[in-house]
Amino acid sequence: MVKKRDIKVKRMLEFFIEATEQVIEKEGVQHVTARKIADLAGYTSSTIYNYFEELNHLIFFGSLRFLDEYITDLSKYIDREEEPLEKYLSSWECFCKHSYNNPQIYNVIFISDLGSELNELLKRYYKIYPNDLLKLPEEIKMLVMENDLSKRSKGMLHNAVQNKHLSDESLEAIVDITILMWKGMLTTLLNNRTHYTPEQATAITMNYIREIMSHYTK
Template identity: 50%
Template sequence: MWKYFVEATAQIIQEEGVPNVTIRKVADLAGYNSATIYNYFSELSHLVFFASMKFLKPYTDAAIQVYREPGLTAQERYLRVWEIFCQHSFENPQIFHAIFIADLGSQPEELLDHYYSVYPADLIAVPDELQQMLGTPNITQRGLFSLELLVKEGHLQQENIAAINELTLLIWQGMFTSFLNNRSRYSPDEATRHTVRYIREIVQNANQMHLADEAVQ
């Protein structure tokens, strides 16, 4: 029953877009009344979250390929995954908003755990270091997991990564919000190129920027 509603929501997203998802449409498509949905989902945003996760696989698959490429340093891998994240988020802003930015209440981690318990195949063959990152919808935690790998290879100092993470996320969020709300004239490719350029400059020059004193504790 849970899957019926998620798959109906995914179909509406694919055909009409996230803003056009309503409880009534989902119920009608699934063949049940609206009240039944609330036996399985606390609110519409949770249903949209689960359905949106089904559209995240192209990004996940592309990120996995980066982790399988031989010879990349942690920094090269970090920047490449950021580039892929930007490409997919600017091409599918409503999907990424539903997963990473929308207000889901106090239980986003529980929602993600439940999703992977129902669709475990989505985590098959995911490298351990990437699986840790994919295991949380908290974009701040995702960034910190990735930056820890740069610390291990000596690219960054441990005391700088909180500030680096905050700066990189603010850059993406600012560009993404403008793009999502049609306040930017950039194409997805242009938005990706500019965002990644700023992130690259921060990461490559972080150890000379004395960020630790300004990091939010």
């Protein structure tokens, strides 16, 4: 039986997360403050810290609210492929497309230092919003519940190693180089150091990833 206190805590967490989502949507993630969140939620700033260890954790949770389109698209991109190498490429194409369109959000979720075990934060988030996981296929759920891009990528390429299309050493190289290229492009877009559109940035990144794949695959 769910205790009244647990219901109250869950409701408070939702108030603050959804207020954070509203601030991000209206002003951008870089302009989120505890006061703005608290004002929208109808509480004092100090109340936030009764429920979240750090403001960055709350910003992380609020940012996760913007992943719905990516997660929906990811299923479509992966389902259209049969081979593990092609699934890997499609998953990265989808990730680049969405992250380059919203670099601030993806920087918060996948790059910024949150001073905590990120997968534990993800578990806490989906405990608050369990219905967000119910509709997902197991393959997608595995990706969504793993924040570490390296582990996500290696998981997708595991079958390619099993099928002898990749060696363990090649897998490590492909994953490391892919992530470095993505981070470089995302940071470039984030800092307005290029005139690439998100579509152009995605095409360029994917061309490089395909070149790396062709170099290392058997």
